[in-house]
Amino acid sequence: MIHKNVARGKLAGRLSRTIGWLGLTLLVTVALFPVLWALLNSLKELMDIVSPTPRFLFRPTLDNYRQVLHTPEVLSGLYNSILVVGVAVGLGALLGVPAAYAIARYLFRRRDDVQFFVLSLRFLPPVAVAIPLMAIWIDLGVYDTRFSLIVTYLLTTLSTIIWLSIPAFQRVPREIEEAATIDGYGPYAVFWRIALPIASKTLLGGVVFSFVLVWNELMMALTLTSQQAATLPVIAATFTSMGQEVPWGVVNASTVLLALPPLVFLGLLSQLLNSMLKHR
Amino acid sequence: MNKHHGSSLPYVFLLPPLLILAVLALVPTVGAIYLALRDRMLQYADSHFVWFENFSRLAADRRFLNAIKVSAQWEAVTVLGTLVVGVLLAVWLFEKTSPRTRNLLSVLLIIPVLLPRVSAAFLWKFMFSPLLGIVSWLLGFVGLGNVAFLSDPALALLAVAFVDVWQWGLFFAVIVLKLLETLPPEPLEAARIDYARSWEVYALVALPMLRAPLVSLALIKMIESLRSFDLIYVMTKGGPGIATETLDMYAYSQGIGLSGDISYASAMAVLMMVLTTALFTIIWKRAKKWQE
Numbered sequence: 001m002i003h004k005n006v007a008r009g010k011l012a013g014r015l016s017r018t019i020g021w022l023g024l025t026l027l028v029t030v031a032l033f034p035v036l037w038a039l040l041n042s043l044k045e046l047m048d049i050v051s052p053t054p055r056f057l058f059r060p061t062l063d064n065y066r067q068v069l070h071t072p073e074v075l076s077g078l079y080n081s082i083l084v085v086g087v088a089v090g091l092g093a094l095l096g097v098p099a100a101y102a103i104a105r106y107l108f109r110r111r112d113d114v115q116f117f118v119l120s121l122r123f124l125p126p127v128a129v130a131i132p133l134m135a136i137w138i139d140l141g142v143y144d145t146r147f148s149l150i151v152t153y154l155l156t157t158l159s160t161i162i163w164l165s166i167p168a169f170q171r172v173p174r175e176i177e178e179a180a181t182i183d184g185y186g187p188y189a190v191f192w193r194i195a196l197p198i199a200s201k202t203l204l205g206g207v208v209f210s211f212v213l214v215w216n217e218l219m220m221a222l223t224l225t226s227q228q229a230a231t232l233p234v235i236a237a238t239f240t241s242m243g244q245e246v247p248w249g250v251v252n253a254s255t256v257l258l259a260l261p262p263l264v265f266l267g268l269l270s271q272l273l274n275s276m277l278k279h280r
Numbered sequence: 281m282n283k284h285h286g287s288s289l290p291y292v293f294l295l296p297p298l299l300i301l302a303v304l305a306l307v308p309t310v311g312a313i314y315l316a317l318r319d320r321m322l323q324y325a326d327s328h329f330v331w332f333e334n335f336s337r338l339a340a341d342r343r344f345l346n347a348i349k350v351s352a353q354w355e356a357v358t359v360l361g362t363l364v365v366g367v368l369l370a371v372w373l374f375e376k377t378s379p380r381t382r383n384l385l386s387v388l389l390i391i392p393v394l395l396p397r398v399s400a401a402f403l404w405k406f407m408f409s410p411l412l413g414i415v416s417w418l419l420g421f422v423g424l425g426n427v428a429f430l431s432d433p434a435l436a437l438l439a440v441a442f443v444d445v446w447q448w449g450l451f452f453a454v455i456v457l458k459l460l461e462t463l464p465p466e467p468l469e470a471a472r473i474d475y476a477r478s479w480e481v482y483a484l485v486a487l488p489m490l491r492a493p494l495v496s497l498a499l500i501k502m503i504e505s506l507r508s509f510d511l512i513y514v515m516t517k518g519g520p521g522i523a524t525e526t527l528d529m530y531a532y533s534q535g536i537g538l539s540g541d542i543s544y545a546s547a548m549a550v551l552m553m554v555l556t557t558a559l560f561t562i563i564w565k566r567a568k569k570w571q572e
Binding site for chain 1: 292298385392403412564
């Protein structure tokens with residue numbers, strides 16, 4: 001009797017472990033398969049993509065990528081994305097990180113109000129910002145320029161960087177800063193030589209996060225550019241909603257290309273997530 | 281830092297960025313209100329004050345009312361879907377996996393949310409396609425081949441929402457999992473003795489302890505769901521018909537699409553601003569209270 005039960009318990013244990021592994025495998029498949037599938041399709045010839053039964057085995061080709069990188073729209077979109085996003089994030093960090101420090105360390109009483117204000121900017125519906133800005137940029141004669149898009153994106157990057165950097169500075173031990181003050185450091189030196197290096201890892205994560213936000217952005221770019229300043233998401237979106245003769249391989253390749261930069265920062269962003277949740 | 285009370289640092293560090301933010305937020309807000317009161321068309325520079333005509337037009341616009349309905353449905357499905365998937369998945373992973381596995385999983389599960397919406401939208405659009413898509417092919421094995429997810433008015437919104445929950449639900453699972461790991465083990469151990477079933481331990485003890493961060497997560501998702509233009513634009517463009525036309529999609533097509541009625545679109549934008557600001561303020565205050 002006892003032996004039987006033990007055996008049954010072992011069997012049940014093994015069964016539930018197997019089910020658990022199956023579940024985990026299924027979960028990871030659901031999470032990652034679409035991405036891998038797009039990657040595979042980007043390496044296929046058109047014939048292999050449009051086959052009614054999905055083909056997992058095929059002769060891979062880099063033709064789609066070659067074609068994408070020879071499309072002038074894609075190249076100019078890539079160039080615009082790098083330039084616009086780079087400058088908007090750079091300016092956002094330059095202005096936002098010191099602001100966050102001042103809020104974290106000096107604005108005791110008004111901190112909540114400032115935080116509310118900064119956060120509330122994230123809550124403006126993008127369409128409500130884009131439509132009036134479009135009219136304004138047209139009237140000022142700067143519509144469809146990289147300049148106007150950078151200014152628009154500064155709203156996102158600056159507020160996001162401030163918002164994510166405040167907790168990073170709050171976590172810098174106050175005693176260290178006080179010790180530095182006693183050693184004769186002025187307030188700017190304390191910021192530059194003490195607080196900034198200590199908080200740098202989380203700060204970098206916040207900056208990268210704001211990069212991902214505007215790199216992925218479509219709505220504003222679609223509204224505020226037409227050709228000159230169109231970013232990569234705009235180009236990819238026009239590709240993906242084309243009518244009949246869709247060059248599927250090329251579209252797959254351009255969506256993979258677009259997705260690459262955010263994925264490069266995967267490790268950094270999961271670290272940011274860890275650091276934000278640990279000290280709650 | 282009281283020693284530095286007379287320092288210039290807060291002024292030097294705060295004034296420029298806050299000024300820039302204030303201007304960048306104020307200009308479109310005032311611009312939207314101004315445009316909403318006029319009859320500006322995109323192509324023509326001259327326009328006149330028509331005061332509240334655009335708003336009274338909105339009140340009688342059935343497509344606008346439909347957009348409100350679609351937006352509300354979209355919010356409900358995506359916010360609830362994300363939270364339910366996030367919490368259930370996190371609890372399951374917390375029960376069944378070792379910390380090592382969890383660390384690997386949490387890196388893998390945030391991949392979908394990092395994908396640009398355009399990429400995510402396209403790859404699912406392709407997979408959902410009735411002729412070429414792998415979803416149809418898989419469903420064929422259970423006798424459900426060739427479902428046209430994105431061109432069926434009854435299914436399109438759910439299909440797009442599925443992609444949103446795929447991106448955000450998995451991401452929220454990672455966050456909730458990390459939150460569960462921060463809980464002190466003693467109350468959970470005690471609860472395991474009191475309650476026979478492990479779901480009771482979570483429903484009655486663990487999750488209530490995480491009420492504050494869960495409220496914040498719900499709040500963040502509500503806001504994020506309002507910015508789903510990219511997903512809908514690539515997957516359905518608001519169609520079939522107006523089945524997936526949310527407020528921002530409709531405002532976009534009125535203001536920038538064929539008609540170029542930028543004033544009418546601005547009236548809609550103003551209403552959306554009022555609505556989200558009110559919602560945000562109420563929830564912010566509530567959330568503060570719940571978090572105490």
